[in-house]
Amino acid sequence: MARTRREQAEWRREQLLDAALRVFADKGVDGATVKDLAQAAEVTPGLLYRYFDSKEALVQALLTERGFLPQLRERLAGEHDARPAAEVLAGLLGAFDRLLADNADLVTVFFSAGHARAALGELAAEGQRLIGDFLAARAAAGELRPHDSAMAARTLFATVAIGRRTGSPVDVAQLVELLFPQAER
Template sequence: MLDAALDVFAEKGIDGASVKDVAAAAGVTPGLLYHYFAGKEALVTALLRERGFARRLRELLEQDRGRSATEVLPRVMREFDGLLAANAKLLRLFFAAGHSHENVRSVLAEFVAEGQAAMADYLRSRVAEGELRDHDAHTTATALFASLAVGRSAGIPVDVAELVGLVLHGLVRPDGDTPPETEREITGA
């Protein structure tokens, strides 16, 4: 039933699809569908909870907790990008789900927060080990995941190696010397 629901929601959108459409695609009666799900929002919520990527991200980051960010981040972000690419229908559902359905938006926010928290925890562990400078790990996690998700959603995939390199190395020149005009712009002096 969830496979059929995903197909129908991806094709018609959440608002354009009905429980009857999902039941027909699943080859069941609407009554049977209602036996398992209270309605359309419950179907979307079940899809987000069962098919989401947060659990896989947490597993990846936990198994590599002691490994360097230069090794772990490219691998984890490549896998996340692969999950997005392989689950294009689910990604469309993620972006569509929160617009007009408050309950679904809440579940989506939980899902996103779980993935961001897993990444932020990993980044904080690398700060504690002295590998990374102290920074707002939640913002970094948000930037990493959002960049890939928005890129995939828009059909403009992001180069994972470039993104991770930007996060790890920033935009400051390698020699550390900031040209005077740039320094004035940064500090406002």
């Protein structure tokens, strides 16, 4: 299969990150031992230290390299178009919801790692800004009723996030309908 050294190293690194994400999500950062991590990646503990300086460095690499802020921007950007506001909004929230679902392990790690506040804050701020700008624009265009766009964005984000977190995902269409009833858009 002729894999070069460089490729092999990169592949191994990803493999270790993958395994770590799974194990951390399962047992928590403190609860997972280096042995656990190594076994999950089917290597020996020593090897882990060729790729990461410490267990903590592995956590950091996970948070930095697998953080989903870039994905968030990307996914939300794809939803900005000329469709009716309610539809676009549902699309945005749905994208966010799916992002959380796709990264459930990572979210769990965030919380377990004691990095929750910082990571969550960043995510929330960015997401709320994106949604808030959209709402303000559509309200200015008269398509949505006048409202506190920043607060609305907070509300929408929080509801979707908590829904995922408590294991009972929210129906984004119903959520949009609650804040912007069809009758008065």
